[in-house]
Amino acid sequence: MRRGTEVIDTGGNPEAIIKKAKELKLQPGKILLTHAHFDHAGGLELLDQAYNCPAWIDEKEPRPSGSRDLKFLQDGESIKLGNLNIEVLFTPGHTSGGVSYKIHDSVFSGDAIFAGSMGRANSSWSELHDSITQRLLTLPDHTRLFPGHGPATTVGEEKHHNPFFSTRRGAN
């Protein structure tokens, strides 16, 4: 079993993660949460029991239950995972402590932005808008975005085609 992997969000169906990790002979050593909603953090207890590893979340989120070693993130910090640097980007607005994780040219953005859409602004619309326009869409166009729901996309694709943020708005 290889310990140097992480799980980003537990989802509400942790059995699927455990099954996949077993298939790939991986033993996750870190759980990174984008926010505390049940469909993202609901599997925490089962994964904690399976892997006995720490979990991270923004302190501003409600405490998800199930972790015996819950840690709090700092904006801009790097979490080391083997040779990987996981960069923490606070992207609040969907929830007050929403976080995105950047690994190389890929960003796991929780429920901040979706392909062609954006998350519901449960805590603040202007904060969410700023998170997306100032923290995510300022990344290089080729940066891949992996939203918490729906298909993957890229920064360039969303800048040009997302109706909420398109710079081409009104061009056609």
Ligand SMILES: [Fe+2]
């Ligand atoms: Fe959510």
